[in-house]
Amino acid sequence: MRTVVISGASSGIGEATAxxxxxxxxxxxxxxxxxPQDTPGEWIETDVSDWAAVGSAVTRVYDERGRLDVVIANAGVSVRHGVLDLTEEQARRTTSVNLLGVLALWQAAARIMVGRKEGVLLATxxxxxxxxxxxxxxxxxxKAGVAALCRTFAMELSPHVRAACVSPGAVLTPMQLAEYTDAMLAETNRRIPAGRHAAPSExxxxxxxxxxxxxxxxxxxxLVIDGGETAGATTTAFGGA
Incomplete structure (x- = not known):
């Protein structure tokens, strides 16, 4: 039985992954x-922007389980706003969770995995x-920074520890539904060759x-999973009869 740590698994992609x-x-x-509401397994209340809390949580899991096989940095926040309306507080919070939160979790896990000479680091x-x-x-x-972290961790921690990230396109998550109207969701679907959003389970x-x-x-x-969205189609409906 592997021990798998997933941040942000109380809903959306994280919950489906758990x-x-x-x-x-x-x-x-x-x-x-x-x-969590329906997330299986154990829950440790953790703010991934708090590096000390992240480190303590990872150490606790390893001490209790005796192993740390897979760590998935999935926690993320998103607020829709124009570049002229973006505040420093918003930008710092987004960066602290989405980028530095990945770095904090991966670093804490990597210190254990390198010593054990095995492990997989993944991120959204x-x-x-x-x-x-x-x-x-x-x-x-x-999100561009997460991909850069992935390449760097892979270079430094190979051959024993692997690192990779998944880059989803449009996914029907609570975060997406909170920011998009039905009309916006339909317009997004028209831009995707597959003609729909992904399910978190995918x-x-x-x-x-x-x-x-x-x-x-x-x-x-x-690993890009976007229904063909970045293959070329950006403004037109998907092909078909």
């Missing part, structure tokens, strides 16, 4: 400030880090694959 690993018989630990990036996207300047920048499958032995030769990579 469910996927739990279904496979893994012991899942959720690091989140929000209490985004296609927003691959191209310009309006109204999410700070979010976009943090992103969870990607994480499960990256943590598996089948992905043993994969490190430093960004």
């Amino acid at each position: 469910q996927r690993f739990a279904e496979a018989g893994d012991h899942v630990v959720n690091l989140d400030i929000a209490p 990036a985004s296609v927003n880090g691959l191209r310009g996207y309006p109204f999410y300047a700070d979010y976009n920048a943090t 992103i969870a499958e990607a994480f499960f694959y990256l943590a598996s032995p089948a992905a043993g030769f994969l490190t430093g990579q960004e």
Whole structure:
């Protein structure tokens, strides 16, 4: 039984990912400030922007379980706003959670994994880090940074510890539904060749694959799952009769 730590697993992609690993018989630990509703496994209340709290949580898991196999930095925040309306407080919070939170969790886990000479570090990036996207300047920048962290950790920690990230396109998560009207969701679907948003469970499958032995030769990579959105289509409806 693997020990799998996932930040931000109380809802959305994190919750679906926790469910996927739990279904496979893994012991899942959720690091989140929000209490879970349907997330399986153990919950440790943790703000990933607090490096000391993150370090304590990771150490606690390792001390109690005696192993640390997979760590997924998924916690994230997003606020829709123009670049001229963005405040320093908003930008610092987004950066502290989305980018520095990944660094804090990965670093704490890596210190254990390097000593054990095994482990997998994963994170949720985004296609927003691959191209310009309006109204999410700070979010976009943090997600591009996650991909850069992934490559750096892979270079420094190979061959024993692997690092990879998943970059989803549009996913029907509570965060997405809170910011988008039905009309905005429909317009987004028209820009995606697959014609729809992804389900959180589809992103969870990607994480499960990256943590598996089948992905043993994969490190430093960004796995894009976007229904073809970044393959070329940006403003037109998906093809078909």
